Amino acid sequence: MLLPSFRAFDVVVNGLPGAPKAGTLLLPVRRKKVAQMNGDNMRVYGADDSPSSWNDQRTAERSFDRSSDRYVDRSSDRYADRRDARSPSRDGWTDPNVIASWDRPKGRRGASGRESASLPSYLEADAKRALTSKATGLTETIGRRHSGPFTDPLKFAPNPRSQKDPWPTIERALPPVPHFIYDEGWLDKGFALGFDLPMVRGLQTPHEQRGSFGFLEDRRVHDSILSLYLEAGREGLALPFPEDATPLELSAVRIPHADHHAGGISLLENHWAAGLREPVPDRSTQVDALLYAWHASERDRARREDWTVLLPAMSFPGPEGRFVVRSGRTSALLQTRAAAAPVDAALWRELALRLARRCGIETVASDWVNVMGTNVLFLERYDRDADGRAQLTLSGETLGGDPKSGLSYLGLADILNSSGAEPAKDLPRIWRRMVFSHLCGADADVPAHWQFIRSTYGWKLAPAHAFSIAPPGMNVHRPITVDGKQTLKSADDAVSLAPYFGMKVAEAKAALSEMRKVMLGWERLAFSLGADPRECALMAPVLDDV
Structure with missing residues (x-):
């Protein structure tokens, strides 16, 4: 089932070994611009200015021809050589002299994630019945909130965009918000993944007062960190993110590290955990380089090599000045003072933890040390065990x-x-x-x-x-x-x-x-x-x- 306005991820609880797949997450994507040719004039339609009626669309448009891997103007058969922009780059950082490229399996075509994650069988069955029914205007309920008529996209005319919307009404009926679907195996043996995700069948959306699900917010990086990634992109460092990714997808899926993200829930895309894969700095050998890169970024003097050290470490929830570092068999958190902060948050955090232990409160282990003349706080992770294994x-x-x-x-x-x-x-x-x-x-x-x-x-x-x-x-x-x-x-x-x-x-x-x-x-x-x-x-x- 293809939903071009959403990207699908398999939700797997790796914090519970042997647990079945929990479900499927659908995240909206930013709609691509569609260029329509009308004589010598061209109009570009995006998400906010799409044509009011596809049936009234008589002019041709530049659409992607998968057989030739090119864009084609169907009104005049003029071809424009251009690579498919919808498939994100898998090369990671593009500078081979600074850092090695990522090595991912290619997978089948459409590896942006929209075709890779499988929907639960009960939802697939509902969709298939609706799409193959010969009744006109049939209404089928999918999940607990969305319903609408369905048509068979395979029976459209050869040039479907000139006559009607080529996508089933189920896709048009979904609002552009995250959706989650529990898997059957998880419904039988699992538990609710939050207050906003009760154990029910069908599509579920976040609460109207929240923009996303709680388990996504738990792994989402701070907005200030997202802005630093965007700044690095403006500095010329190519980031391995899809061009149509929304801020929610970037901050909750793409930026959190594939191996060192918060919590024990992984989001799989083409059977691989989504997120950054560059190695995080090592506590024993690279902390000084990390601090140097951090101070350079605070003064707007960070160079490309600084960003390659800094960005993988800034993939954990929390404000600026908190980093993930490798520490032996596991990972730890490092916090240092932010130049713009009125107080040293790392120092007062260590003070609070020491006072809490004296008050009989169980806390994570912490280490207050001096590196390059700067006091830094190393913290044990609350979501990892002693061997570095993720806990849910x-x-x-x-x-x-x-x-x-x-x-x-x-x-x-x-x-x-x-x-x-x-x-x-x-x-x-x-x-x-x-x-x-x-x-x-x-x-x-x-x-x-x-x-x-x-x-x-x-x-x-x-x-x-x-x-x-x-x-x-x-x-x-x-x-x-x-x-x-x-x-x-x-x-x-x-x-x-x-x-x-x-x-x-x-x-x-x-x-x-x-x-x-x-x-x-x-x-x-x-x-x-x-x-x-x-x-x-x-x-x-x-x-x-x-």
């Missing part, structure tokens, strides 16, 4: 975030109560992290900080990997509420919520008292890490209010 992780916002009210702490507890592997163990951890985040600032918690790991028996709370300590007024993200309506006003209010998280009130009071004692030593710890006194003065109103 989804954020709390994907699993239980209400699109209208946002993520709430009671919503996080509901995830564990309904499908948690060890709720008695993880619920008190949520309470401790909730209180600690409030002690670090009323708006220091971010939905992306809450990650859950899928195990054999359900979801487990992943170790804490970040806390957003920032001067007052600098955190502009949507705050996490207690119940979807009210935020936590004070740490003392959290004591009354302890029973919802499997704790006794007396136990919660004792834990809060211990955490407050730990927080009193934040300034001494900050100076030991090399914090600037001016930054400590900015942070004092936040961290002193315990």
Whole structure:
């Protein structure tokens, strides 16, 4: 089933060895410009100015002739030698003197991904029945939201574009938004891949208040990173991306690294994982080159060789200054200070993690070191095990975030109560992290900080990997509420919520008292890490209010 306005990807959960294919993802593509010849005049139609009626289109157009691999003006049989622009380059970076080209299997024609991913058999059967039916104006429902009449494209006249739309109505009926279809095998044995993807048959679209699915947002790079990739393209570095890829496809599919992307969900195109394939820098030998390239890009002085080192490392979710590096058998995250930032985010992240450990909160391992006179933070990845194998992780916002009210702490507890592997163990951890985040600032918690790991028996709370300590007024993200309506006003209010998280009130009071004692030593710890006194003065109103 060919949908020219969408690109299809097989969704595979490589974080669960032996798991069946989860489903198929359809991402809209940017419509190609179609040039129409009318005498000496030419009109170019795009996605926003297409002809109102294909039946009224009497003039010829330049269309692609697959038999000759050329574009042909069918009104005069004039041929224009031009390569098929719809097949993206597979050569990766185009400069052979800087970096080797990518080596991918060619696959069959149409290897842009639109023909490679197979749809579930039940959807294929519905489409085949609709396309082969002889009834006029037959309406078949495909999935749970889309329906419309279908016609047989094989019975069109020899020049179909001059008479009617050559594509089945099913393709025209789909809105230009992402679509997802669960595979039959996953429906039998799997689980929902998010709050917005219930276990039902048929096409599913994102919630109207969201532009994409939660599992895509969990692996999507920051908008600032996408802009840097576009800047590198303007500098002359050819990127291996399809020309018709949308910003969503670029940031959630093409830029995330094929081997080192966040989470344990891979998107396959022609049976190969989509994403960058260039090697990420090695921690022991290439960190200095990475930092040099990063500082050059901050000053708009990055050269081609700088981008080839920098871009593969900038393929992980998060703002500027965070990179993926190779560390032994696995990969790690590196964070350094951004020149335009008012404070050293890496330093305050390390401070928060050390304070959290003293408060009895499980965190990822971290290493604060000096490289080339610059302090950098190395972080263990929350979505990889000790051997570097991917684990299926989804954020709390994907699993239980209400699109209208946002993520709430009671919503996080509901995830564990309904499908948690060890709720008695993880619920008190949520309470401790909730209180600690409030002690670090009323708006220091971010939905992306809450990650859950899928195990054999359900979801487990992943170790804490970040806390957003920032001067007052600098955190502009949507705050996490207690119940979807009210935020936590004070740490003392959290004591009354302890029973919802499997704790006794007396136990919660004792834990809060211990955490407050730990927080009193934040300034001494900050100076030991090399914090600037001016930054400590900015942070004092936040961290002193315990």
